[in-house]
Amino acid sequence: MSQAEKLRVGVIGGGYIGTTVGRQFNTEPRSTVTALADVSADTRQAAGETLYVGDGSQYEDYREMLDAESLDAVLVGTPHTLHHEMVTAALDRNLHAFCDKPLTTDLDEARDLAERAEASEQVLMVGYQRHLNPAFKTARQRWQGEGETLSPDYLSAEITQDWISRFEDTWRTDPDLSGGGNLYDTGSHLIDAVLWTTGLVPEEVSAEMVFADDEGRVDQRAILTVEFADGAHGTIAVHSDAPCVREHVHVWDEEGAVYLEGRQWEERELERIDADSTTVIPFIDRSKQRNKAEAFVDCIESGEEPPATARDALAVTALTEAAYEAARSGERVSVELD
Template sequence: MTNTEAEDEESIDTHAVTEPLRVGVVGGGFIGTTVGGQFREHDDARVAALVDVDETTLEVAGAELDVDADARYTEYETMLEAEPLDAVLIGTPHTLHYEQVLAAIDRDLHVLCDKPLTTDLERARELVELDREREEVLMVGYQRHLYEGFRRARELWATEGREPSWITAEVGQDWVDRFEGTWRRDPALSGGGYLYDTGSHLLDCVLWSTGLTPEAVSASMNFVDDERRVDGRATVTIRFTNGATASFSMSGEVPCMREHVRMWDREGAVALDSRDWESSEYVEIDADSGEYRPRMRTEDRQTKADAFVEAISTGSEPPATALDGLRVTAVTEAAYESARGDGSFVAVAPDNVSR
């Protein structure tokens, strides 16, 4: 072996020996245990600490994630001060995200934050600016960025000469009855209703797949509370700067989950359909040659933890960025403003949504 070969082999070995990413899980509910479980099973990560305000949840989730009793906390700041972490997974109610992301940024930690990034436009803009100034990863938990169907749609609309002009999207589930009495129907914690919960994913997948820039938003909503803060159904229209329109219909008052998205231009369309939270089926429609249904490799799809660790280890951009989160918050806040008013179009400032 030459000296150069020996030096190359030593370099490779040195880079291969890395410590697992030490992740602190914030919130022991569905996101904390599901995505936290992905970190627990990951070769290059481990759940080092857990925080939840509820003692019972803390005990159950701690056992499920194999977190030692002395690394379980009821206060977020205490965990950050006590534990030598590399990253945090934030799976708490929506309105808590901003303060928790900000505290992690202040400590130079990588952050995987469940959607939405925030429920406040100015705060979302602040996090985007902070994210641009640092090297650590801030990823938002919009999982459709990992689905092959939406990735294919994004590639198609990035093709020269292709740009959607008419978009329809709908999603429904048994949300209103299922989450009665929970934080999801408490606007102090959720920031709104069905639009800020499952509806957030639908807005995001269209914005991300098309790459279009929203210009104005109009909405009507059926509110389930007297204060008109929690919507059970929402109809949202987005006008884009290229003249395209997107119509969204979202209902939390139907018996089962279904999602349907159609994006058309002059040559054809893409159609994406999902049921019961499975990966979306994908069809390309050509005006001349008919339909094309490629085989979807769902078994190869990255988990959120996979994508997050990869972005950190390679220094690459995560699948869903803080700017993606800002774009969704800007549209969502405009929709609530329109629906609580007279339904007129509300302008979306370019600096909130431009890439």
């Protein structure tokens, strides 16, 4: 494939996501990063070197990049509260968009982007990587596969991390940029994993939170009790002052349970617990696992639905926003998906 035939990607935000996923686009034979925008000159320079984008295609203002460069798609890897305006700007210019999670931190904005994406010929994919993870995909077949499936009854999901100390004095602990605390950061992946893997629809939530700031906006511990449609229930917990990363997702149904476990950012492991307490470790085929860039380009070429859609992301934002309201009010809050 010639350079001219490759999908031309503009990166908005030259930090961790911009460079990490940007490198995937450069490694993917069908795409290449051709332009970069970031408000920081130092970040632009460093990201430009990493992504092989010269000074002439580096911009302080992302809008200038969108108007000046011949692009096919954008990668949005900026702080959370900026996502809506940047994705909207891309879609308005008929560009495909890959947006890091969460899609937005505002429910109306999430609805807006879900509706735009569903009415558009452009691909909008959200960076929830559990949708590409073979362990989670295998578990999902138990409740949302073809043919006869089971119905989850209850679940517990927890992630621990040294989040507060690691991100102190960064944009991730600035709620004007992050939208909140860890529940909107690493916790967003956990909420998405629960909803997408099980197919459960959250209806109400109560929550207890410990906040790291006097204004009560940056959660460092969040424990959610969620009631789902059809009577299922469960807890989702995010702890930000632990020394290391551990993730546990346990989902029970009438035939037993599925356990998804992992440490740090390594591959997650899958166990099946049968009703007689027998533990089975099913084979997980990781040989065909796609990365985010590969999946995004596949969707553009084939017209397939993105692994993580704007509608998926809307459900995460709806539950997250309801949880913050519940924690601050002390009341059980309805999750407004429509």
